[in-house]
Amino acid sequence: MAGRIRDEDIALVRERVRIDEVIEQHVTLRNAGGGSRKGLCPFHDEKSPSFNVTPSRGMYYCFGCGAGGDAFTFLQEVEGITFTEAVERLAGRVGVQLRYVDGAAGPRRDPNQRARLVEANRVAAAYFVDQLTASSDARTGRQFLTDRGFDRAAAETFGVGFAPRGGEALLAHLRAAGFSDDELLKAGLVAQGSRGSYDRFRGRLIWPIRDVSGDVVGFGARRLFDDDRIEAKYLNTPETPIYKKSQVLYGVDLARRPISRASQAVVVEGYTDVMACHEAGVTTAIATCGTAFGTEHARILRRLMLDHDEFRGEVIFTFDGDEAGQNAAMRAFEGDQQFVAQTYVAVEPAGLDPCDLRLQQGDASVRELIAKRVPLYRFVLANVARKYDLDRADQRVDATAEAARLVAAIRDRSKVEAFAREIASTIGVDVEDVRAHIRAAGQRGSAPAPQRERAEVPPDAPSLGDERFADERELLQAVVQYPHVAADRVEGLDVDDFTHPVARAVWELIEKNPPLPSSESAWVPGLRDAAADDATRRVLAALATQPLRTNGDVEATLMSALVARLQELTTRRRIEELKSRLQRTNPVDEATEYNRMFGELVALEQQRRTLRERAVGTTT
Structure with a gap:
C-alpha cells in the first residue's frame, strides 16, 4: 500500500x-x-x-x-x-496525479474505481427491483414482505428486490451493461468458483445498502428457500473498496435528515426493523449490517447529530429482553464513551422486535416503545442488581462496587450525583458508600481516552464573538480574507496585542505560515491543516467566511487603521498597568523609579494618541 x-x-x-x-x-x-x-x-x-x-x-x-x-x-x-x-x-x-511519501507513484487505487463500483451496484439494485415484481420465483419474497406488513410502496421506498435463483442472471445483465468480471468481483456482486464467475446472491430477498450520500455500496440478502445451499439467514456483501461493514448503517440515507433535525438516532437490529420503524413514523431508525455497533458507527451518528463537544441528542438502542439482548446492551454501554450523546435503551417486555411489534400491535406501539426508552445506564444497573442477592450485606457491597465502576465511566459528570443516589436506592445502601466506591473506581480506572487537542481556553472563557473582542476579530478577518493587503501592513503587530486565547493561536499560525502570492486561495485551508486544535480550526473557518463590519473591500488604509486600533488597545492596557504601579510607588522614597515610570507613562500617552489618530483619521 x-x-x-x-x-x-x-x-x-x-x-x-x-x-x-x-x-x-x-x-x-x-x-x-x-x-x-x-x-x-x-x-x-x-x-x-x-x-x-x-x-x-x-x-x-x-x-x-x-x-x-x-x-x-x-x-x-x-x-x-x-x-x-x-x-x-x-x-x-x-486531474492531479498523486504521489506518495514512500515513493510509490500513482494512487493506491484507480481514482475511477469507486465510481465504477457504485454504478455497478446501482444497476444491480435496479435489476433486483425489477425481478421482485416480474419474476415468478419472487412470489415467495413478495409474500415474505406481505406477511411482515410491508406493501409495495414500502418495498419501493427501501428499494427491496429479488435475486434470481439461477447462478448467472445478474452476471449476464451486468456484462451486457459494460462491466468487466474484475469490476463485479471487486464490487462483491459475483464470486469466483472453479468454473468461473457466478452471482453471489441467488434466490434471496435483497436490500440495497446505501451510504450517507445515497450511493448503493452493498447489499443484504435474506434466505427464502429451503434448498438454498447457504444456510445463513442473512448474507451481506463482503468487504470491498467501497463497502466496509464497520462504516455503514442501513437506512442512513433515509434517516440522515430526521436524525439531524431531531438529534436522535434509533439503532435497531435488522433491515425489516428499520422498515417497520420508518413505516410507523420513527424515521430516525438505522441498523448495522452484519456486525455489532462500533466506533466507526458512532462517528457517523456523531456527525449526523452535529455532536462535537456538547452533550446533545440521544441514541436509542433496541434490544431483545433475553440474555443476548442484555449482553448487547453491555457492549453498547462499554462503547458509550465513543460519542457524546445521551444513550438509551428501548426493550419490549415480551421480547418483540420492532417489526413483530408493529405487526401484532400496530404503528403506535412502535412509537410508544421508543417514547418509553430508559437510560442505558439504568438498564445496565438493573442487570447488575439482578446478579446479586441484595438481602446479604456482602453481596450489596459487591453490587455497589460493580455499579460504581459503571458510573465512573459516564462522561456527563453533572449526572454522577443523581446516578449515585439511584444506585443507593436500587441496591439499598447509603449514598455516601456509593460516592466512596465511585471515587475509588475513578482512581483505579484506566487513563481516559485521548481527546482532541484544543486551545487552552478556560471553561468559562467568553466567546471570540463577544463584542469586547470585536477589534481582534475584525483584524483577523481582514488578514485572513485579504492577505495580499495585509502583507506589509501588519508589521509590528504582536501576539500580545490579542487577548482572547483562540485569537492569539490564530495570529501565531499566521506568523508561522505567511501567505504566498501564488497560492492565496489555498492559504486559509493550509492554516486549518496547521492548527493544533479544533477551536482554532472552527474559528479560522468563521473568519474566512463571515462578512466584515466594514462594507466593501479592505484596502491598505483600512488595514492600517485596524492594526492601529488593536495596538492602541494594547497601549491603553499598558498605561493602566503603569498607572496602577505608580499609585503603589512612593514618589519620595522611590523617586528614581517613580520618575522613570512617569516618563514612560508620558511616552505611552503620546503613542496612544498617535495610534488613535491613525485608527480614526484613516477610516473617516
Missing part, C-alpha cells in the same frame, strides 16, 4: 478544486454578494440559510451549527470518508 500523500500534491488539489462545485452536489447555493455563496446547511435542519461558502478562500462555515472547513473536510463530513479518500476523489476530479 502506498504511503502518505505528498503535501505539495494535496496543496495542488486544493488550489485546483472549486469548493462551491463540490458542495453544490449536496447543497443548493445562491450568490450572497462579496464573492460568497449561501445555502441551507446540510449538517443541521434550518429554514433560513446560514451556510456560507467563500470560493476565493476555499472555505465554508455555518453560522448556525459551527460546521466549517475546506473541500476535503466537507467530503469527509458529508460522505463519511477519510481525509485520504477525500483527497484522492478530488484529485481524480481535477
Whole structure:
C-alpha cells in the first residue's frame, strides 16, 4: 500500500478544486454578494440559510451549527470518508496525479474505481427491483414482505428486490451493461468458483445498502428457500473498496435528515426493523449490517447529530429482553464513551422486535416503545442488581462496587450525583458508600481516552464573538480574507496585542505560515491543516467566511487603521498597568523609579494618541 500523500500534491488539489462545485452536489447555493455563496446547511435542519461558502478562500462555515472547513473536510463530513479518500476523489476530479511519501507513484487505487463500483451496484439494485415484481420465483419474497406488513410502496421506498435463483442472471445483465468480471468481483456482486464467475446472491430477498450520500455500496440478502445451499439467514456483501461493514448503517440515507433535525438516532437490529420503524413514523431508525455497533458507527451518528463537544441528542438502542439482548446492551454501554450523546435503551417486555411489534400491535406501539426508552445506564444497573442477592450485606457491597465502576465511566459528570443516589436506592445502601466506591473506581480506572487537542481556553472563557473582542476579530478577518493587503501592513503587530486565547493561536499560525502570492486561495485551508486544535480550526473557518463590519473591500488604509486600533488597545492596557504601579510607588522614597515610570507613562500617552489618530483619521 502506498504511503502518505505528498503535501505539495494535496496543496495542488486544493488550489485546483472549486469548493462551491463540490458542495453544490449536496447543497443548493445562491450568490450572497462579496464573492460568497449561501445555502441551507446540510449538517443541521434550518429554514433560513446560514451556510456560507467563500470560493476565493476555499472555505465554508455555518453560522448556525459551527460546521466549517475546506473541500476535503466537507467530503469527509458529508460522505463519511477519510481525509485520504477525500483527497484522492478530488484529485481524480481535477486531474492531479498523486504521489506518495514512500515513493510509490500513482494512487493506491484507480481514482475511477469507486465510481465504477457504485454504478455497478446501482444497476444491480435496479435489476433486483425489477425481478421482485416480474419474476415468478419472487412470489415467495413478495409474500415474505406481505406477511411482515410491508406493501409495495414500502418495498419501493427501501428499494427491496429479488435475486434470481439461477447462478448467472445478474452476471449476464451486468456484462451486457459494460462491466468487466474484475469490476463485479471487486464490487462483491459475483464470486469466483472453479468454473468461473457466478452471482453471489441467488434466490434471496435483497436490500440495497446505501451510504450517507445515497450511493448503493452493498447489499443484504435474506434466505427464502429451503434448498438454498447457504444456510445463513442473512448474507451481506463482503468487504470491498467501497463497502466496509464497520462504516455503514442501513437506512442512513433515509434517516440522515430526521436524525439531524431531531438529534436522535434509533439503532435497531435488522433491515425489516428499520422498515417497520420508518413505516410507523420513527424515521430516525438505522441498523448495522452484519456486525455489532462500533466506533466507526458512532462517528457517523456523531456527525449526523452535529455532536462535537456538547452533550446533545440521544441514541436509542433496541434490544431483545433475553440474555443476548442484555449482553448487547453491555457492549453498547462499554462503547458509550465513543460519542457524546445521551444513550438509551428501548426493550419490549415480551421480547418483540420492532417489526413483530408493529405487526401484532400496530404503528403506535412502535412509537410508544421508543417514547418509553430508559437510560442505558439504568438498564445496565438493573442487570447488575439482578446478579446479586441484595438481602446479604456482602453481596450489596459487591453490587455497589460493580455499579460504581459503571458510573465512573459516564462522561456527563453533572449526572454522577443523581446516578449515585439511584444506585443507593436500587441496591439499598447509603449514598455516601456509593460516592466512596465511585471515587475509588475513578482512581483505579484506566487513563481516559485521548481527546482532541484544543486551545487552552478556560471553561468559562467568553466567546471570540463577544463584542469586547470585536477589534481582534475584525483584524483577523481582514488578514485572513485579504492577505495580499495585509502583507506589509501588519508589521509590528504582536501576539500580545490579542487577548482572547483562540485569537492569539490564530495570529501565531499566521506568523508561522505567511501567505504566498501564488497560492492565496489555498492559504486559509493550509492554516486549518496547521492548527493544533479544533477551536482554532472552527474559528479560522468563521473568519474566512463571515462578512466584515466594514462594507466593501479592505484596502491598505483600512488595514492600517485596524492594526492601529488593536495596538492602541494594547497601549491603553499598558498605561493602566503603569498607572496602577505608580499609585503603589512612593514618589519620595522611590523617586528614581517613580520618575522613570512617569516618563514612560508620558511616552505611552503620546503613542496612544498617535495610534488613535491613525485608527480614526484613516477610516473617516
